[in-house]
Amino acid sequence: MNAGASDLLIGIKNMSKSYQMGEVVVHALKDVTLTVEPNQVTVILGPSGCGKTTLLNQIGGIDSPTTGTIVVNGSEIQGLSQSKLTKYRQENIGFVFQFFNLIPNLTARENIEFVLEYVMNMSGKEVHKKAEELLANVGLAGREDHYPYQLSGGEQQRVSIARALSKDPRILLADEPTGELDYVTGKMILELLTSFAEGGRAVLIVTHNKELAKIAHKVFYLRDGKVVKETKNPNPIKVSQLEW
Amino acid sequence: MRKTFLKKGVRELWAHKVQYLLLILVIGLGVGMFASFNNFSNVRWESMEGSYNKSEFMDTQVELRYDEYINLTTLDAILENNTISFMVQNYEYRLVYEVFINHTVDGEVKTTKGQVRGYEWFDDAGNYRDQDVNRPLFYVDDPDHIADPGARECYSERKFSQVYGLGSGDGITLLRDGDKMELKIIEQVAVPEFMYVVLEGNLYPMERSFGILALPIQTAVDLFHGSNGSEIITNDLVFHLKDSDDVGEFNARITEIFSEKGIIVKTTEKEENVPRYLLYTDHENDKATMAMYPIVIFSISGFGLVMALRRMIRNHRPQIGIFKALGVPNRSVLVYFGVIGVVIGLLGTGAGVLFAIPLNYSFNYMVETLLDFPVTDTSSSPEFIMIGGLISLTLCLSCTLIPAMVAMRIKPIDAIQKREGISKKKVGRLGVYMKGVRWMPVSVKLSIRNFLRKPGRSVSTILGVAMSFALFLAFMMAMDSMYALFDREAEGNNWDYEIMMQGFSPENMTADWSVRFEEIESINHGMVVPIELDEGQNPEMGLLYALEDTQGAFNFNMEKGSFKQGEILISNYQADEMGLDVGDQMEFVIPTINETGGYQRSTVELTISGIQDNHIGSIFYTDLATLQGLSNMNETINIVYLDMSEDGKIISVENGLIMIPGVSSVRHMDDMTNMLEDYSDIFMTMVYIMALISALLAAAIIYTMFKISAQERERDYATMKTLGTSIGKIAKLLAFEATYITVWGIGLGVIGAYGLANLMFANADEFAEFNIAIIFSWSGFFIGSMIIIGVVIIVSLLTIRYISKINIANVIRERSTG
Known part of the structure; x- marks a missing residue:
């Protein structure tokens, strides 16, 4: 284990990821180095196919890099066993997906209760109460007993965020969180996401939407698997001021 | 493009090889069972037919009454009668009578009842000849023959020999009316009238207590008369007619010709021969029952195939959409599915051949061990594999049609634009109810909703599991029910020895038995007579048992009423058949003695005192005094039941009893129960086969789903x-x-098992009169449950491995950007 700087939440150094596709080796990520600080919104920006989601998957511990190191919260995660990676995701990571990935057979509340009960090992009334609180926080009070198919895209994404937050993770990873949403709903979701970046927590958003760079404290530009540019923005604009 | 789809079909098979392999195995099982069951029926049929044909089995048999004989001069005169002579193709005359056989069992001399059948085995010139009608059959290709017309040699019935370990070269002693004759056994044979040793009035084969010996008629006559070179006599004739259709007329005429000479005869047509009738009926019933198994298995495999291919469509939906958008015709899509159907069908047929080999082996073992025909044709018939293969191919191609139709209806735009993560699926009505x-x-x-x-x-999976479970459990239940029937036979009988008389004897014949055999504790005299319940075209036949202490010898399981002196107890089977109830008068026909002392048949009437549900429906009970009164046979008996002071068989008593004049057979309760041991090996083999089938079916269906x-x-x-x-x-x-x-699968399987078990017995006419209660097999339930649970655990672990x-x-x- 290699402890990083005390104010560093994620530190990636010289990370590469390659896939063998038939006889061809695809280099999805090449020598990526980046850092994510707490209380900040970080955006990975790039066109489709540039490796953004692959990068997110490495940080989220659902894929492992070919070379390089990923230090999260002071601990290296590459090379961890599957069970340790599961624990890592349990304790550190909240995922928000472009296509929401709610469990279709569970209601909005149950999607959250599932995580509380099954991942956080909570039980009883505490589970119901916490789930309702989380849904209320994302503006879904009164929609708790709706199945995903009964909710709009924005509502599904809000459930997805509430579900991610239910574990109280230190890092929230969002993969094109507004990709499937209209402008107004997209902004609402961004509000929710950016509000998470406080109290030592961080939000990492990958997107191809350049406008989203304006709400980030730090932006990494990714092209063909490489970080080609890094910009810092000590005073990002508020989501309400954002337009695209 | 069609080639592409051909390749895709093959790739799909390879990608899901375990799933398809299981389906192939199930289809193979269906083909194998279809082929081996049919082969078994064929082998059984060919062996039976082969044996009866080789024996030149009769068209009819003419037997003289007990203790009546004619010489050959009289016989010639009868057969030369021009009303019948033109009808006869061939005939054989025999001398048949009962003897005692002494042989050694475990160092102890055992006396058994037997039957001598003297055949004209040598022509006038003394040359050995085969019989023209009802030829005893050997089990070896080149048998040793009896040396000369009066040789002290014999052939012994196969099963009897096996039961007592008698083989070629062994010596036995025949006893008759104080005369003895030492005989050497030359070979084991099957006597065509007893291809399966069942005597009238008996439920089970009687090889244990009934030894049939085939020997030269001169030898038989020598023992009969107690002196050598006596005149040949006969009391048993078998005929082949030129036209078998004339058998009814021939029987009537020959009965009349004998009658004119003051001789009463009994005629038995080929179809009336009891062992032959039982063998053929059993064969037909088993064939009907066995047909169910391949049908069920083919159904399961067809269902599994449809499900697997529908899954394939779901997986390949976007690809199929793209191909269709590119203008691929529907027939190419059909090729895709057709390839899978043909490959599975062909491989299934191949697997069927592999399955058929051990199944055929097991079935042939059954034919050879249980039935033991002299002519056993166990060759496999490839046509059944071919028919099974055609069924499998047709099934597979038909089952590919449904998913192919679904695939052909796919709209390219829907398939291509599908977004995987966005929930569109509804959750069903129950899911709506459950959300609160x-x-x-x-x-x-979540698991309930996934299920719903x-x-x-889900229901189909459950039904598949239920069918697999039901197949096994039904088989076990049928076996247990048969065992229970045997148990009930034992439980329903509360005696140690059953002594049957030759005809009717005076009651006092047993007067000194207790003195001669100190092990006898009590003697219960009785009569058993055949009765007819209706004098119409098809009278219901039954046996009426009447004992001094009827309830002392038989345990009744009363359904209604009770056993009462002077009244009759009937079975619930007869109550249903004849529409009778307690308190009704029952008319029936029994043999009685008329004023001149001759037998006649009279209609009598008794009040029904109760209805019992013992194992055999065609048995009736009353008390001895009542039956003696009805039949005018006071102080007469033909059956005796003994209670002994010791448990188990007492050979010395058996030997003594069987030698008493007038005693026909001596049967210990153990003789009934011991017979079950002979079936245990076959039973266990079948249990293993059924367990394997059940496990494979369950594995295929559960794994697929x-x-x-x-x-x-x-x-x-x-x-x-x-x-x-x-x-x-x-x-x-x-x-x-x-x-x-x-x-759910096991629960529904239990219901299904009851249905299947009922179907097995409902198909079998021979079981109609037996009160076969379908017994729930707890052992079958536990073994079956273990099989299903084991399969579920293995499949679940494989699924977990897949998920991990x-x-x-x-x-x-998938469908995400980046």
């Missing part, structure tokens, strides 16, 4: 893993679902 349920853990809710998400598939289900929910599982759900927790979810399927190997990143990334 708070008390239930989410994990339980595809109700058709679990795999499809896991693939469909791949994204859900990937999401759960991403959220930090451990594989153990996911396994717990699967365990819930597996439990529902197992519990899901590449989360790939699944989650």
Whole structure:
């Protein structure tokens, strides 16, 4: 284990990821180095196919890099066993997906209760109460007993965020969180996401939407698997001021 | 483009090889069972027909009454009668009478009842000849022949010889009316009238207590008269007619010709021969019952195939959409599915050949061991494999049609634009009701909803499991029910020895038995007579037992009323058949003695005192005094039951009893129960086969369904893993679902097993009169449940392995950008 700087939440150094596709080796990520600080919104920006989601998957511990190191919260995660990676995701990571990935057979509340009960090992009334609180926080009070198919895209994404937050993770990873949403709903979701970046927590958003760079404290530009540019923005604009 | 689809079909098979392999095995099992069951029926039929044909089995048999004989001069005169002579093709005359056989069993001399059958085995010139009608059959190709017309040699009936370990070269002693004759056994044979040793009035084969010996007629006559070179006499004739259709007329005429000479004869047509009738009926009934198994297995495999291909469509939906958008014609899509159908059908047929080999072996073992025909043709018939293969191919191609039609209807735009992660699926009515349920853990809710998400598939999976379970349990229940029948036979009888008389004897014949045999504790005299319940075209036949102490010898399981002196107890089978009830008068025909001392048949009447549900429906009970009164046979008996002071068989008593003049047979209760041991090996072989079939069926159906289900929910599982759900927790979810399927499958399987077991017995006319209660087999239930649970656990572990190997990143990334 290699402890990083005390104010560093994620530190990636010289990370590469390659896939063998038939006889061809695809280099999805090449020598990526980046850092994510707490209380900040970080955006990975790039066109489709540039490796953004692959990068997110490495940080989220659902894929492992070919070379390089990923230090999260002071601990290296590459090379961890599957069970340790599961624990890592349990304790550190909240995922928000472009296509929401709610469990279709569970209601909005149950999607959250599932995580509380099954991942956080909570039980009883505490589970119901916490789930309702989380849904209320994302503006879904009164929609708790709706199945995903009964909710709009924005509502599904809000459930997805509430579900991610239910574990109280230190890092929230969002993969094109507004990709499937209209402008107004997209902004609402961004509000929710950016509000998470406080109290030592961080939000990492990958997107191809350049406008989203304006709400980030730090932006990494990714092209063909490489970080080609890094910009810092000590005073990002508020989501309400954002337009695209 | 069609070649591309051909390749895709093959790739699909390879990609899901375990799933398709199981389906192939199930189809193979169907083909194998179809082929081996039919082959078994064929082997059995050919062996029976072969044996009867080789024996030149008679068209009719003419037997003289007990203790009546004619010489050959009289016989010639009768057969030369021009009203019958032109009808006769061939005939044989025999001398048949009963003897005692002394032989050594475990160092102790055992006296057994037997029957001598003297044949004209040598022509006038003293040359050995085969019989023209009802030829005894050998079990070896080149048998040793009897040396000369009066040789002290014999052939012994195969089963009797096997029971007592008698073989070629062994010596036996025949006893008759104080005369003895030492005979050497030359070979074992089957006597055509007793291809299967069943005597009238007996439920089971009687080889243990009934030895049939075939020997030269001169030897038989020498023992009969107690002196050598006596005149040949006969009391038993068998005929082949020029036209078998004339048998009725021939019997009537020959009966009349004998009658004119003051001789009463009994005629028995070929079809009336009891062992032959039982063998053929049994064969027909088994054939009908066995046909069910391949049907069920083919159904399961067809269903599994449709499900697997529908899963394939779901997986390949976008690709099919793209191909269709590119203008690929529907026939190419058909090729895709057709390839899979043909390959599975062909491989299934191949697997069928492999399955048919051990199955044929087991069935042939049954034919050889249980039935033991002299002519046993166990060669396999390839046409059944070919027919089974054609069924399998037709089934596979038909089953590919349904998914192919679905694939052909796919609209390219729908298929291409599908977004995997966005929920569109509805959850069903029950899911709606359940959404407000708070008390239930989410994990339980989720597994229930997963189960209800595809109700058709869930129900089908359960039905598949139920069918697999039912097949095994029904078989076990049928076996247990038969065992229970045997047990009830033993329980229903409360005696140690049953002594049958030759005809009717005076009651006082037993007066000194207790003195001669100190082991006898009590003697219960009785009569058993055949009765007819209706004098119409098809009278119901039965046996009426009447004892001094009827309830002392038989334990009745009363359904209604009670046993009363002077009245009659009937079975619930007869009560249903004849529409009778307690208190009704029952008319029936019994043999009686008329004023001149001759037998006649008279209609008598008794009040029904009760209805019992003992094992055999055609048996009736009254008390001895009542039957003696009705039949005018006071102080007469033809059966005796003994209670002994010692348990088990007492050979010395048996030897003594069988030698008493007038005693026909001596049977110990153990003789009835011991016979079951002979069946245990066959039974266990069948249990193993059925267990294998059941496990394979369950594995195929459960694996197919679990795999499809896991693939469909791949994204859900990937999401759960991403959220930090451990594989153990996911396994717990699967365990819930597996439990529902197992519990429901086994529950419905029990119901199905009752249905199948009933069907097995309902198909069998020979069981109609037996009160066969379908017994629930707890051992079958536990073994079957273990098989199903074992399969579910293995399949669940495989599914867990599959889920643990899901590449989360790939699944989650699907349809995502970046």
